[in-house]
Amino acid sequence: MAHVPHPLTQYVQRLVQRVRAVDERRPLVWDLLVTGFFVTAGGIDFAGGGWRNVAHNQDVPGWLVLTTSLGLALPLLWRRRHPMAALAVMVAFGTLNSGTGAMLQVSLVQLIVLFNIALRLPLRTLGGAGALMLVPLLVGTVRYPKGSWDQQIVPQVWAYTLIALLGIAVRSRQDYTQALVERARQLEVERDQQAQLAAAAERTRIAREMHDIIGHNLSVITGLADGGKYAAAKSPEHAAKALDAIGSTSRQALAELRRLLDVLRDDAPEAAALAPQPALTDLTRLIDGVRSAGLPVRTTVRGRPDALPQGQELTVYRVVQEALTNTLKHGGPGATAAVELSYADDGVTVTVTDTGRAAPPPSASARDGRGLTGMRERTALYAGTLETGPRPLPATGWEVRLHLPGTTAPPHATAPKETAQ
Structure with missing residues (x-):
């Protein structure tokens, strides 16, 4: 009470x-x-x-x-x-x-x-x-x-002492109050700074997710639309398939975008939190969508894909997504891509290479802009390493290599599985 x-x-x-x-x-x-x-x-x-x-x-x-x-x-x-x-x-x-x-x-x-x-x-x-x-x-x-000296002096000295002690007590109280006020002000400033940092981090995360979702799906849709345009005159069946793929990709992008925007709603935060994030099991569908957009992709898996934390799976998915999106945008005609996943004791390694241009056009900034920044930020969250750049000569094209450290079980001695199209 x-x-x-x-x-x-x-x-x-x-x-x-x-x-x-x-x-x-x-x-x-x-x-x-x-x-x-x-x-x-x-x-x-x-x-x-x-x-x-x-x-x-x-x-x-x-x-x-x-x-x-x-x-x-x-x-x-x-x-x-x-x-x-x-x-x-x-x-x-x-x-x-x-x-x-x-x-x-x-x-x-x-x-x-x-x-x-x-x-x-x-x-x-x-x-x-x-x-x-x-x-x-x-x-x-x-x-x-x-009378005696002590009768005249001591009472006065005691009065002086009590007044001095009263002044010291009031001074101590004022200093203590000022310290509390200053501490409260500092806490308020720190609270505001923390709120600003949290808001900036959240804006960065949302911008990164929107870039990955919208950028990739729009690149796939652009490739499908270009292919359907050329196929419309010669092969209406292929054009219809391209339109179906465009509709499917658009609906998938819209669903992911809605899930992301639900995070910003105050009336349904729990429902947004329950929405699943992309994982390694979704890589096949991602690569199939890229192939349908006209980019041949070969996949290789080495070792046994043991369970990874959800955050690491999302990082691998987004890095592969961003690398293939950049190939679609900047690889040029006739480019192909290869995705290699390697599971070992020290973690998981992902390598994405293409045979397109060795460097993006001067006007393009995707390989060294928000996409690359997003990949580096995701990698840094798990103390991983990310290497990007042109492939060593005499090969042509671009290479993205991601390594995330982890404690996984020893890989089984199984032959690598490759899928190409």
């Missing part, structure tokens, strides 16, 4: 907060009010003759009493900007007050300056201020001894 503060405590806290608010907004006005109050109190004490009730010497001239009273009260106006100078002036008039035996009560305002010094200045300055305040006390004790 939460602790509920007492109504009186709440009232005092609200009152203190209001006073602090006024002090922070208009410090000069507050200083004038405080100084004016004590100047008025000292003037009333002088005019009414009340100071004689506690004075050791009632024959002190009136002008001297008034001057001493003003000298003790007026320095309060500079207690913030020049606290030690204000205290020095007060101590001088306080010494005059004790030495003449007037013993004006307005001399207690020195405690306000002492509190400000403890609140704002270093502790070594506070020690010097305390020693300075002992001068009027010692002068009054020597000039007008009354």
